[in-house]
Amino acid sequence: MLDLLALTTEPATTPSRFFRLHAYEPLFATEGVCYRIVGLSDGLLARWFTLLRLPQAKTLLLQKKLIRPFELDFLRKRYSRIVYDFDDAIYLSKKGSKRFKHILRSSDQVVAGNRCLAAAAAAFQEKVTVIPTGVDLVRFVPTSMTIEKPSIVGWIGSYHNLKNLYPLLPVFQEVRDSCRHTEFRYICDHPDNRLNSAGWTYIKWSRKEEAAMLSELHIGLMPLQDTEYNRGKCGFKAIQYMAIGAPPIASPVGFNCELIKHGVNGLLPMTPAAWGEALQTLLADPDYYRAMRIKAIERAKDFDLSKLFVSLKPLLFPPTA
Template sequence: MRLQVLTRYSRMGASSRLRMMQFAPILAEHGIETCFNPLLDNRYLRGLYGGTLCFGAAFRSYARRLRDLIRSRNADVIWLEKEALPWVPALVEHALMPKGVPVVTDYDDALFHRYDQHHSVLVRHLLGHKIDKVMARSALVMAGNRYLADRALVAGAPWVETVPTVVDITRYQPKPLEARQGEVVIGWIGSPSTWNNDLKPIVPLLTAIAHDSKARLHVIGSHALPDLHPLVNIIPWVEEEEVARIQAMDIGIMPLTDTPWARGKCGYKLIQYMACGLPVVASPIGVNCEIVEHGVNGFLASTPAEWQEALKTLIANPSLRVEMGLAGRRKVESQYSLQVWGPRVAELFYRVGKPKA
């Protein structure tokens, strides 16, 4: 089977790397040949995170995508990340899609809210229902959680499957118990945008807890920030060192602000922490409530008092951290691993389209 994969980003983009690219070896084992065509390259992402976007690069990206759509006519199935052409109306995008090739569309966030909750009336009018139309025209929608799956069903998608974001458990391994010594590290991993929206508001609380408990806070993936508390370490994200930097943590956290966008998140950082044998503390929003079993593999915390109690309990109890970390690892192995979901995803593609002669 020939699978044309139209990703949004290259490997630097987490959604493309995790939802699609990491499946390539397992799909190959099942006789599925993948051809990856990113819309936006690493240069675009570096500009996005650095605040120096180049519209010339964006124009070239769209021209490249049009070329890739033409080439997709020879595929057995198209695997599309979210939409083919961002900010282009659904009618135009549909007209440019190859005819007669089934499309599997993948969503790991509530992209539809970028349009239907936009501050511009014109954007809401032209694009507010775009993603619903893309979903409805897809042969299959793969949704990263129930919130996204429910939206696809309401949109009229003929077939919807919930496929969580997963990790390769041969790559993600718990740190040896004897290595867990010294200062307790509370850790967070994300991007500059999620730092601003999710973590930054509670940094004063976290640093106060760290100070009282003789702990530290590691922040992976944010910009270098001036005037942060001395107990906060800003660590750049590097794919090759991602696992080791999570293993250097003792507790993984995922605070969220309750918004429609947050309800569409897939909780991937929690899965990363748990795969490395860490207990977790998270806001009880969206899929977090499914991933975190309160009191088993971590704690759900809504208020500052609950965050303080959860973190101080884990900091003070090394054996509880180990117990919860092992429970989280077992859950990832059975429900959120590439090894479990790879063959299932391959089967879905064979159900969608038959290989051409």
């Protein structure tokens, strides 16, 4: 029998699936955890074919997937312990809300990526624990502590989230005009004509090269519109930036306000003008930049995967189970 069976989304490259499941695989191996990760398709017949063939396990971890109530009822009869993990405000749609409530009420434990999500879950489940999305500090490391003057500003994310950069493109252009040696990059799964036309350098995202791509950035960007959905985000971009020593400039939305101490380990500009001022300050003041860089690296240690695993393990395998 498996110790852990994890059911999650497809494809395997989905950020949530990778960073909240696959990233823990080396730690599972070290701890001798016998596990299997299975992706569930959206098609009803294909999903049932998968569900009927699942192996037995001591704990079933349902990661983010909002399965149908009758599918969960089927799993509830087969597995004695079910843990639900989520890191986005997936409960906001009408269909998502109904499934979300049923999953939470049927689970033995819920793991939420931040306090905002935990508060939403607490209305339907008493056992809710916050475990942020962690970063592998063995892979994501600063390449050098001796950057004399920052010059490479960048963003990483999925193509559908590039829209968060668009309202600030005029501001970024003003920064480029005044700081002519500054380069703007975006690391993404697809190129974007609008950013390319604005002079940004496109870096095609690769899981294998992701850490190396990020390590070349000097400053990381994370603009967000202040929406209910974005307030549920877990700030992982900013955590990655911090880990590689790139002070984050992020919108003061949701978890970003807990993660970043403005002016110490990052900046939280509230207006387009403030975004421009934040970038200009970091690019023009190497001493201020280096001090913030050191604090950002220190903050990232709070999200070390190995540290978070110490909290996650007893939730998956409680001592009394």
